[in-house]
Amino acid sequence: MVERTLSIIKPDCVAAKNSGKVISMLEKNGFDIVAMKKVWLTKQQAEKFYIVHKERPFYDSLTTFMSEGPIIVMVLEKENAIEDYRKLMGATNPQEASDGTIRKLFGSNIERNAVHGSDSKESADYEINFFFNELEIVKGE
Structure with missing residues (x-):
């Protein structure tokens, strides 16, 4: 069944000029990019996006990191x-990620791990709607 997921190329990966390499990996692995844009989240927007982690000890550092520079968001x-996409991303900690995964290639630590991806259909729906409206997403042929 065809489904959609959200991908974020995080500020560390964008700053390192690795966005094109990640996008190329996505396309080579059969993903269609049906929407894409570059945005710079405010701290408040990052807090809203990651609200599910509000009680976690890493929430503040995560939202600070995610608002420190531009990100590229895509609907795959x-x-x-x-x-x-979760397989292609690799483990959250790049040191534990399999060779050839995005995080192994471009991540530096558990927080600065290059990319984000939805972990469920429910998360994908919420996350896609957070960044995109229906006019921004290419409809299937």
């Missing part, structure tokens, strides 16, 4: 998009 589409 393919069969099993959520699961396949």
